[in-house]
Amino acid sequence: MSMNYMFGISVFLLCLVLLNIYFFYNLSTTKPTPLIQSRKAEAMQNVHKEINDHFAHLKKQYKIKTSKFTPVQQALIASFNSTITELENIWNTVDNWVDNESLFPDKNGDPGRILHAIKSSPIALVDNAPKGTQLKLLLILESKQKVLFKPKRYNLTEVIKGPVYAGFDRYNSEVFAYYLGMVLNMRWIAPAVTMRINVENDILPVATLGLKNTMVKNEVGATCIYGKCYYCKINETVCPDNTGVLEGAAILYLEKQFKVHKSPWRRSYSRKKMDWEKDTDFCKKLSHTLSLQRILNLIDVAIFDFLIQNGDRHHYEVYKNRIVILDNGKGLGNPMVDILDVLAPLYQCCIINLQTWQNLQLLSGGSLTETIKILSSFQGEKLATEEHFEAIERRLLKVYATVQYCIEKYGTEKVFKH
Ligand SMILES: Nc1ncnc2c1ncn2[C@@H]1O[C@H](COP(=O)(O)OP(=O)(O)OP(=O)(O)O)[C@@H](O)[C@H]1O
Numbered sequence: 001m002s003m004n005y006m007f008g009i010s011v012f013l014l015c016l017v018l019l020n021i022y023f024f025y026n027l028s029t030t031k032p033t034p035l036i037q038s039r040k041a042e043a044m045q046n047v048h049k050e051i052n053d054h055f056a057h058l059k060k061q062y063k064i065k066t067s068k069f070t071p072v073q074q075a076l077i078a079s080f081n082s083t084i085t086e087l088e089n090i091w092n093t094v095d096n097w098v099d100n101e102s103l104f105p106d107k108n109g110d111p112g113r114i115l116h117a118i119k120s121s122p123i124a125l126v127d128n129a130p131k132g133t134q135l136k137l138l139l140i141l142e143s144k145q146k147v148l149f150k151p152k153r154y155n156l157t158e159v160i161k162g163p164v165y166a167g168f169d170r171y172n173s174e175v176f177a178y179y180l181g182m183v184l185n186m187r188w189i190a191p192a193v194t195m196r197i198n199v200e201n202d203i204l205p206v207a208t209l210g211l212k213n214t215m216v217k218n219e220v221g222a223t224c225i226y227g228k229c230y231y232c233k234i235n236e237t238v239c240p241d242n243t244g245v246l247e248g249a250a251i252l253y254l255e256k257q258f259k260v261h262k263s264p265w266r267r268s269y270s271r272k273k274m275d276w277e278k279d280t281d282f283c284k285k286l287s288h289t290l291s292l293q294r295i296l297n298l299i300d301v302a303i304f305d306f307l308i309q310n311g312d313r314h315h316y317e318v319y320k321n322r323i324v325i326l327d328n329g330k331g332l333g334n335p336m337v338d339i340l341d342v343l344a345p346l347y348q349c350c351i352i353n354l355q356t357w358q359n360l361q362l363l364s365g366g367s368l369t370e371t372i373k374i375l376s377s378f379q380g381e382k383l384a385t386e387e388h389f390e391a392i393e394r395r396l397l398k399v400y401a402t403v404q405y406c407i408e409k410y411g412t413e414k415v416f417k418h
């Protein structure tokens with residue numbers, strides 16, 4: 001009798017376990033119904049609406065300058081307003097540079113000297129740089145430094161319509177990004193400067209055969225380049241202007257071993273929605289696979305990208321466990337549009353590095369673009385139209401608004417991280 005009783009209980013327990021497994025499996029694999037999906041889409045829309053409400057009612061402190069920025073601005077000016085005496089010295093400083101806050105020398109006139117040296121060092125060799133999908137050249141300077149050259153494809157006034165990643169790379173966006181990184185104190189970035197090269201005098205005599213093979217003469221006899229890259233086409237050349245000069249961004253090449261990762265917030269480049277666009281718990285789930293430091297780093301980069309509207313950060317490179325802000329050519333496309341979902345890492349995680357937040361607050365009231373204008377003026381650069389500068393200031397206010405949204409939702413304790 002008691003044996004039968006025990007047997008009965010065992011069977012009952014076994015059934016319970018099996019039923020549990022059945023329900024667990026079914027619940028976790030059931031596809032969300034269209035109703036759930038539409039509620040999620042609605043939730044995402046509401047976030048944008050709430051952020052825009054905060055933007056409309058932003059406190060005055062975010063719209064005026066703060067005197068706390070003055071010493072920071074002066075230090076930046078001193079770093080960029082420098083003249084060079086000896087090229088050799090600055091390259092020695094660059095080659096022997098070790099610092100955990102900045103990838104390249106960033107103080108006491110060195111940034112200005114580096115930019116000047118990139119522009120004025122004689123070029124020893126020019127080749128195609130076949131990495132990536134867009135046309136770019138590799139310059140080897142006589143001082144042995146490598147430089148990537150992304151040529152000008154558009155005039156500054158041209159507005160790029162379409163998706164946030166539309167069009168060719170913008171050389172001015174690359175250069176702008178460098179100054180932006182320096183002003184935001186996100187210094188894990190490569191120096192970039194506008195460079196003008198004479199094709200006949202400075203490229204052709206030192207061009208590799210490979211590069212020469214991707215050159216064609218246009219109808220007025222100028223030597224144009226179509227290059228070697230995934231999207232390079234013989235009918236999509238870059239040509240020098242009527243003085244024989246090819247303008248572009250010269251970006252210092254980092255001879256470092258990077259680890260390359262897919263961005264969790266990358267776009268699908270099709271109508272398909274990525275997980276981050278569908279899942280309201282996306283960030284929470286990410287914290288199982290990425291460290292807090294990496295997520296905070298991705299959020300910093302998202303703020304950076306939002307300001308210039310670079311929606312093309314499909315991959316990211318890591319050096320010494322920090323993201324190197326490389327490939328910034330898809331910014332400054334349309335000054336009339338602010339695609340808010342470039343900020344998704346910030347508003348989905350609702351956390352931000354406290355230091356980043358303090359740096360951002362220093363830049364209120366126009367200081368951000370004013371400083372970029374001053375720093376780039378030392379190289380005689382005009383990097384964007386006034387509409388773009390205004391757009392960047394407007395987007396900075398939207399970043400403030402997003403942080404306000406997060407604070408209102410979760411409280412300062414949860415939002416700011418060290
Ligand atoms: N300054 C740099 N120093 C060293 N490596 C670099 C630098 N800039 C870019 N790279 C490397 O070259 C690759 C291609 O460069 P980049 O991403 O700028 O080109 P792209 O044509 O825009 O490529 P994609 O279409 O994939 O975005 C990068 O993924 C990176 O690994």
Ligand SMILES: [Mn+2]
Nearest residue numbers: 132312327329
């Ligand atoms: Mn790119």
